[in-house]
Amino acid sequence: MIRQLRIANLGPHADTTIDLDPSGPNELAKPSAWGKSTLTDAILFVLDGKDRHGDVIGADHITTGADACEVEIELRTGAVFGRRKTRSGTVSRWAVRDGARLTYSSDATFRERLGSALGDGEATRAIVDPSYLFSLATGTGGGRPLRDLIERILPGPTADSVLGEQL
Numbered sequence: 001m002i003r004q005l006r007i008a009n010l011g012p013h014a015d016t017t018i019d020l021d022p023s024g025p026n027e028l029a030k031p032s033a034w035g036k037s038t039l040t041d042a043i044l045f046v047l048d049g050k051d052r053h054g055d056v057i058g059a060d061h062i063t064t065g066a067d068a069c070e071v072e073i074e075l076r077t078g079a080v081f082g083r084r085k086t087r088s089g090t091v092s093r094w095a096v097r098d099g100a101r102l103t104y105s106s107d108a109t110f111r112e113r114l115g116s117a118l119g120d121g122e123a124t125r126a127i128v129d130p131s132y133l134f135s136l137a138t139g140t141g142g143g144r145p146l147r148d149l150i151e152r153i154l155p156g157p158t159a160d161s162v163l164g165e166q167l
Contacts, residue, residue, distance in 0.1 A: 004074040012038060013035050047114065
């Protein structure tokens with residue numbers, strides 16, 4: 001699904017580009033403190049402006065000495081989605097399709113466009129961020145949010161037949 005990840009000034013990544021096989025899976029073996037967890041944060045930052053712990057990306061996430069962080073994900077379709085945040089808190093979001101750059105003034109409209117390109121933004125976040133998947137199972141709603149998500153993304157069997165009575 002994601003073909004390329006470009007990161008500028010997020011955590012230890014001052015200028016990092018990672019090419020991925022969108023048919024997956026992808027494996028990344030790097031030394032400790034290289035910033036592997038920050039890659040998850042980068043993808044989640046584009047999806048909804050938060051890190052893997054659910055915290056809003058703030059000035060403390062921006063590389064020391066930089067004024068802003070910026071992340072872009074390029075999908076296998078060629079569509080590009082990006083988000084930038086300055087130390088002062090200014091956020092910009094965009095999508096590029098067929099060379100045209102569209103900016104979004106709100107997270108809601110950006111997530112709607114991103115979700116339609118990904119097929120299901122919530123499903124993508126659940127795949128990238130296991131703690132989010134866990135929160136769907138154990139948070140408000142007694143597991144119903146997870147059942148609803150599974151019913152949207154799995155053709156055929158009902159969520160109850162996949163999950164049993166675990167939720």
